[in-house]
Every structure is written in C-alpha cells, then in structure tokens.
Amino acid sequence: MARIVSALLIGLIFGAGIALSGMANPAKILNFFDFAGAWDPSLAFVMAGALAVTAPGYALILKRRAPALDTGFHLPSGKGIDLPLIAGSAVFGIGWGISGFCPGGAIPALGLMETDAVVFVAAMVAGILVARYLRNATRARTATGAA
Secondary structure: OHHHHHHHHHHHHHHHHHHHHOOOOHHHHHHHHOOOOOOOOHHHHHHHHHHHHHHHHHHHHOOOOOOOOOOOOOOOOOOOOOHHHHHHHHHHHHHHHHHOOOHHHHHHHHOOOOHHHHHHHHHHHHHHHHHHHHHHHHHHHHHHHHO
16 A cells, blocks of 8 residues: 555655656647747756756665665666667657657656657557567567577
C-alpha cells in the first residue's frame, strides 16, 4: 500500500510540475525549438532546474544500500551507445519537435482531454507496441539462427 500511495504522490507532484512549468503546452515547447521565430528560452530554465534538483538527489540517494520501498535499485546496466539507443533518441526528439509533446508532458495533458494529447499518447503506445514486437521478433530470429 505504501508503494501505491508513494507512486500516486510522486505522480501528482510530477504532473503539477509539468503543468506549472508549461511543459504540457505544446506551443511553449514548439516555441523553444523555433530559433528563427518566436523563440522562448524558458524551457531551458525548466530543464536546468530539473537537473539542479536531480543530480544532487541521485548522488544522495545512491549512497543508500537500497531505496525505501524496494530491495534494490534498478539502474541501467548498459553503458554503450548502440543503434536502439540512437534510434530511440532520434524518434523521441523528432516526435517532440513535431508535436510539442514528450511523454512527461502528454500524460498530464490527458487530464485536460486535449485531442492533441490523446492522439499523441495513442501514437506513443502504438510505437511502444511496434518497437516491442520488432525487438522480440529480432531476438527470436537471432535465437533460431544461432541454434
């Protein structure tokens, strides 16, 4: 029960931060990318503020043996840069630049029932499912080819 309440509170705080910072507003995001037009640098300050909180937070928390509500930390083990990482980053950036939404901003915007947010999240879920299918198909093909 503590994990559910904790997740709910963290989600509410995150959603409130996204809403207050304007990251749920696609126009604000698109204006950040519009260097030749109505450039709005405020997103850079939002990102800098997030890094200023996150970096010391990680340094402090990772000194612990385990998180408060789990038996251990679940950190990425891969340190290399590979094709899936590059492709995923490119798709994320292109989608963000085209739509003005990233997953962190689109999920809270769903609460406003904006059509753009609903379409973005549906496309995001479809993309996740296609990527998962392709990854599993590639693994299966590799496993049968190695056998």
